[in-house]
Amino acid sequence: MSAPKSSTSCKVMLSKHVANVLLEEVQEGLKTLEKPPHLVGFLANNDPAALMYAQWTQKTCEEYGFRYSLREVSRDEIEEAIIAANADADVDGIIVYYPIFNNRQDQYLQQIVDISKDVEGLSHQYIFNMYQNIRFLDPETKRQKSILPCTSLANIKILEYLNIYNTILPYGNRLHGHTICVVNRSEVVGRPLAALLANDGACVYSVDITGIQKFTRGEGLKNRRHEVVDMEGATLKDVAPLCDVVISGVPGDKYKFDTSLLREGAVCINFSSEKNFGPEVKEKASIFVPSIGKVTIVVLLRNLLRLVQNRRMDNVKPAAATERPGTLEANS
């Protein structure tokens, strides 16, 4: 009698488990506030993915005691609508769904949102802090944490949950010794993620359609922040087998990560809304996380809570980038 083919030893980890842990932390924080934080979402496009994300965020907010208002506006009104929300004391956080103009005007709009209400961390000051590995808005007193982009941070929270972050090591170095592949180098998710992982001590291969870059803090983590080296001529075949973690976020249903390149026992995470890994990933991976959307939304709520806490400390420094009409008023 032949033994039945054993099922694979791969553990499929659903993101709700990580989301639940973070939710507990968020709900503890909520208890310290007098009133529930109010998030306002601006929808100024006809993108079904954006609408779906907005509705999903609304549902999560309402379930866990946050207020959410969806404001549908036209492209011509969006700039004034954001400025009004900046000045409105009843609004704690603002999320603008992109793309709207699908050109540099979108970057312009990202910089209009008041830094004290920017839940996605798209303000210049937050992006600068992230790439420069500056973790606090007030580096001397270290009371106000800088805000990080939600999807990138959601990937990090999953790696923490999976104990890829080694808590024996000091905070800031906890990925030392890990080699991580990130397939996607967009400005909103992939490049920030590669930088954050490298700033935490990992060796990161950042893969996009044009080639591969290596992000590290140098040998023995000698540098304070990551550096980037172009790996001319390298392909996924050269780097994927070196990686103990592979994170993929390629849009579209055509792309599949070539799982024959995976190192035995690698941890695989998909953040694309499509399935970047086929079912055969379970033959090779030790842990597979098929989607992360639930964690992303809880991280958004966590960022909102952090904004309220930062504002309560009432000494938000008016950095150069925030010196706009209305800003001081909104912060006071």
Ligand SMILES: NC(=O)C1=CN([C@@H]2O[C@H](COP(=O)(O)OP(=O)(O)OC[C@H]3O[C@@H](n4cnc5c(N)ncnc54)[C@H](O)[C@@H]3O)[C@@H](O)[C@H]2O)C=CC1
């Ligand atoms: N934009 C967002 O905030 C969020 C996006 N997502 C999901 O993540 C996915 C990616 O989103 P974005 O980064 O905004 O997309 P994007 O289109 O801006 O970037 C896609 C990235 O994938 C790379 N890429 C495309 N084809 C490739 C290939 N064959 N091999 C290697 N790299 C390739 C591109 O070079 C680029 O770096 C989508 O499925 C989206 O739904 C999930 C959560 C949030």
Ligand SMILES: Nc1nc(=O)c2c([nH]1)NC[C@@H]1CN(c3ccc(C(=O)N[C@@H](CCC(=O)O)C(=O)O)cc3)C=[N+]21
């Ligand atoms: N400023 C801004 N920030 C965004 O984050 C942003 C945006 N604009 N514009 C629109 C896109 C789209 N987007 C989605 C993320 C997750 C799912 C999603 O539902 N993900 C589920 C899978 C869907 C399902 O459950 O069927 C998951 O990953 O678990 C959908 C859409 C965020 N976006």
